[in-house]
Amino acid sequence: MDILRFITAGSVDDGKSTLIGRLLYDTKSILADQMEAVERASKTRGDGEIDLALLTDGLRSEREQGITIDVAYKYFQTPNRKFISIDAPGHIQYTRNMVTGASNADLAIILIDARQGVVEQTRRHSLIASLLGIPHIVVAVNKMDLVGYSEDAFLQIAQEYKKLADKLGIKDLKIIPVSALAGDNIVDKSEAMPWYTGETMLHFLENVNVLNDLNLTDARMAVQYVLRPQTEELHDYRGYAGRIQSGVFKKGDSITVLPSEQTSKIAKIEVYGEEVEEATAPQSVTILLETDVDISRGDLISGAGNQPILSQDVEATICWMDDRKELKVGNKYTLQHGTSLVRCSVKGIEYRIDVNNYEHLEDIESLKLNDIAKVTLRTAKPLAYDSYLKNRANGAAILIDETSHVTVGACMVEA
Amino acid sequence: MSNIQSPESIVQRQDYLDQLESEAIYIMREVAGQFERPALLFSGGKDSITLVRLAQKAFAPGKIPFPLVHIDTGHNFPEATQYRDWLANEVGAKLIVRQVEDTIKAKGLKEQTGKNATRNWLQTFTLLDTIEEFEFDACIGGARRDEEKARAKERIFSFRDEFGQWDPKRQRPELWNLFNGKISKGENVRCFPISNWTELDVWSYIEREKIPLPSIYFSHQREMILRDGNLLANADFIFKDENDVIVTKTVRFRTVGDMTCTAAVESDADTIEKVVNEIKATRISERGETRIDDQQTEAAMEDRKKGGYF
Ligand SMILES: Nc1nc2c(ncn2[C@@H]2O[C@H](COP(=O)(O)OP(=O)(O)OP(=O)(O)O)[C@@H](O)[C@H]2O)c(=O)[nH]1
Ligand SMILES: [Mg+2]
Numbered sequence: 001m002d003i004l005r006f007i008t009a010g011s012v013d014d015g016k017s018t019l020i021g022r023l024l025y026d027t028k029s030i031l032a033d034q035m036e037a038v039e040r041a042s043k044t045r046g047d048g049e050i051d052l053a054l055l056t057d058g059l060r061s062e063r064e065q066g067i068t069i070d071v072a073y074k075y076f077q078t079p080n081r082k083f084i085s086i087d088a089p090g091h092i093q094y095t096r097n098m099v100t101g102a103s104n105a106d107l108a109i110i111l112i113d114a115r116q117g118v119v120e121q122t123r124r125h126s127l128i129a130s131l132l133g134i135p136h137i138v139v140a141v142n143k144m145d146l147v148g149y150s151e152d153a154f155l156q157i158a159q160e161y162k163k164l165a166d167k168l169g170i171k172d173l174k175i176i177p178v179s180a181l182a183g184d185n186i187v188d189k190s191e192a193m194p195w196y197t198g199e200t201m202l203h204f205l206e207n208v209n210v211l212n213d214l215n216l217t218d219a220r221m222a223v224q225y226v227l228r229p230q231t232e233e234l235h236d237y238r239g240y241a242g243r244i245q246s247g248v249f250k251k252g253d254s255i256t257v258l259p260s261e262q263t264s265k266i267a268k269i270e271v272y273g274e275e276v277e278e279a280t281a282p283q284s285v286t287i288l289l290e291t292d293v294d295i296s297r298g299d300l301i302s303g304a305g306n307q308p309i310l311s312q313d314v315e316a317t318i319c320w321m322d323d324r325k326e327l328k329v330g331n332k333y334t335l336q337h338g339t340s341l342v343r344c345s346v347k348g349i350e351y352r353i354d355v356n357n358y359e360h361l362e363d364i365e366s367l368k369l370n371d372i373a374k375v376t377l378r379t380a381k382p383l384a385y386d387s388y389l390k391n392r393a394n395g396a397a398i399l400i401d402e403t404s405h406v407t408v409g410a411c412m413v414e415a
Numbered sequence: 416m417s418n419i420q421s422p423e424s425i426v427q428r429q430d431y432l433d434q435l436e437s438e439a440i441y442i443m444r445e446v447a448g449q450f451e452r453p454a455l456l457f458s459g460g461k462d463s464i465t466l467v468r469l470a471q472k473a474f475a476p477g478k479i480p481f482p483l484v485h486i487d488t489g490h491n492f493p494e495a496t497q498y499r500d501w502l503a504n505e506v507g508a509k510l511i512v513r514q515v516e517d518t519i520k521a522k523g524l525k526e527q528t529g530k531n532a533t534r535n536w537l538q539t540f541t542l543l544d545t546i547e548e549f550e551f552d553a554c555i556g557g558a559r560r561d562e563e564k565a566r567a568k569e570r571i572f573s574f575r576d577e578f579g580q581w582d583p584k585r586q587r588p589e590l591w592n593l594f595n596g597k598i599s600k601g602e603n604v605r606c607f608p609i610s611n612w613t614e615l616d617v618w619s620y621i622e623r624e625k626i627p628l629p630s631i632y633f634s635h636q637r638e639m640i641l642r643d644g645n646l647l648a649n650a651d652f653i654f655k656d657e658n659d660v661i662v663t664k665t666v667r668f669r670t671v672g673d674m675t676c677t678a679a680v681e682s683d684a685d686t687i688e689k690v691v692n693e694i695k696a697t698r699i700s701e702r703g704e705t706r707i708d709d710q711q712t713e714a715a716m717e718d719r720k721k722g723g724y725f
Binding site: 001002003031032033034037056058059060061069070071072073074075082084096097099100103104224225227228229234237239241242243270272273282283284286297321334336337339392393396397398400405406407410 | 429430431433434435436437438440441444445447448472473474475476477478560561563564565567568570583584586587588589590591592593595597598599610611613697698699700703704714717
């Protein structure tokens with residue numbers, strides 16, 4: 001059995017939380033007491049109809065305002081797969097929370113209200129999903145019950161979305177007409193929409209292939225911790241602990257350590273103390289080398305021959321997340337990439353992306369909350385990175401404010 | 416090395432428990448790598464027992480590089496306390512125990528009295544004092560997102576201000592697997608390696624890894640207080656009145672918290688296999704069935720967390 005992580009995205013009130021509630025409900029994943037609690041809460045708040053969104057909207061302020069503020073993680077399983085569902089807020093103010101949830105997703109469900117069609121938040125969230133390289137996108141045209149389950153309404157929105165997807169270069173796209181509230185085409189096929197002969201949402205989620213999404217070509221492991229037990233029998237033991245980010249490592253492989261560019265060979269790979277011949281992403285392992293090299297936390301072990309770029313100049317697409325301070329040229333931040341922390345300064349803002357038409361706007365002075373832009377950074381030490389598009393794990397970085405220590409930027413590095 | 420398997424087949428061979436384990440170990444190592452003085456908050460329950468196993472694996476063949484910290488309410492199950500001492504010794508970890516009783520005396524705290532009185536909320540004071548005493552900058556906890564609706568919202572690295580408070584409306588963004596552990600002095604981070612595990616995952620892992628558990632997790636005969644449909648273990652310090660009925664029952668515990676607020680389930684499951692099967696079949700959530708403290712108000716957990724709770 002494997003795990004699929006998916007996020008629901010889209011504009012305010014398009015039905016993201018209700019959709020997850022419906023998936024949980026129809027897969028019988030809600031336990032009796034949890035259902036009672038939701039029924040109780042629905043009664044005190046509304047007209048008595050059960051509000052499935054309350055299954056994920058768990059914070060006091062979310063329930064008071066009837067909106068999602070931060071991502072909720074919910075878990076369910078069917079006989080062939082385990083699901084981690086991530087319910088994102090639709091409100092523009094909380095976009096950074098959506099980005100948080102989306103950064104680890106294998107698949108995004110973008111909801112569209114059938115009465116409204118594609119709106120600005122649909123475009124923003126689709127852009128973010130595509131920049132984050134989420135491999136699979138499903139569009140749920142929701143609230144079909146409110147447009148008389150009309151095929152025309154569906155086709156029109158589907159066509160509009162396909163144009164947008166083309167612009168973004170989204171390859172794997174699926175569009176499903178649903179009613180999250182009534183349960184049409186979520187787990188069970190809709191009787192109200194005989195004209196739709198495709199899969200239900202759950203069927204799609206259960207069968208989409210995510211095995212191929214892993215990068216198994218570029219061997220990379222950021223060193224998290226150096227294990228030196230220094231006991232009598234393990235006197236000379238020096239193990240480099242980390243989680244393989246991408247690729248495969250085998251005993252005997254030649255490796256290069258970055259940024260120092262020292263080379264060695266793998267003497268041993270251990271998984272929690274037990275020796276294995278080889279290991280792949282995303283396993284956590286300990287690597288022992290044949291020769292003495294100077295390695296500490298923050299270094300990257302790479303397969304020799306196929307190495308990442310080593311440079312102090314970094315070009316990245318950035319989602320800016322600070323609501324208190326703007327990003328300006330010349331500003332300095334701490335950049336966290338893999339397990340390394342390095343100071344950097346902003347050299348330039350190349351362009352900002354207009355979320356409505358994806359056009360590049362130039363001559364940008366600063367970035368405000370939720371802006372998405374291309375920037376160039378200069379790091380204080382060389383960074384060993386891959387292009388995010390090629391290798392998500394080694395092309396992702398965050399910017400941290402040097403005084404407040406808050407995470408202010410999500411960077412997708414380009415090569 | 417003739418029978419090397421293709422990478423795809425290794426990935427396929429990786430079961431979901433392997434994936435969860437690998438993620439949890441990654442988080443453990445991030446804590447050890449990023450912080451100067453981390454601690455593992457150990458309650459004696461199955462989630463923190465699982466954490467200890469994960470920590471052992473994360474740093475094998477070395478020892479766990481941080482202490483286990485237990486905030487002892489004085490109302491723990493004796494079996495859990497004995498197990499705690501045994502385990503710390505077994506894994507060779509340093510054990511720090513701080514008593515809620517001592518905080519109550521030193522600070523003149525007012526305890527709840529009467530029926531359903533619990534020291535659950537008072538633990539926060541002792542916890543925050545202990546963090547200050549040892550200057551812990553990170554505390555690893557066994558909270559899972561499937562446990563409760565406020566926990567479902569919490570980050571894996573959950574920032575706490577100098578008063579230990581969680582601010583659910585201003586959580587730091589948390590992107591990819593890049594955990595931001597930067598803090599100023601006095602602040603700290605609560606780290607939750609098994610955030611993405613469900614109750615069933617924990618039980619299945621315990622079964623797979625053959626992790627020994629305190630005996631109260633398995634079916635046994637015990638003197639119980641029957642109160643409002645809940646079965647509480649009888650103990651001297653639990654306030655009883657004429658409505659409480661003392662009965663002997665065959666029970667096991669699904670969670671292990673304070674004796675004052677942890678209810679048992681009637682069960683004959685005396686092996687881990689049988690417990691796993693019961694958990695698979697249950698229609699009631701862990702907290703709903705066993706935590707009287709959470710049944711009190713709709714936002715009980717959120718409020719406790721805002722105040723600095725685990
Ligand atoms: N008629 C109808 N109403 C729906 C449907 N799906 C959701 N709704 C209603 O739309 C409203 C908003 O639903 P939510 O699920 O809270 O929307 P959301 O997208 O999660 O909103 P935010 O998280 O705040 O962005 C609620 O009143 C739902 O009951 C649907 O398929 N049909
Ligand atoms: Mg919502």
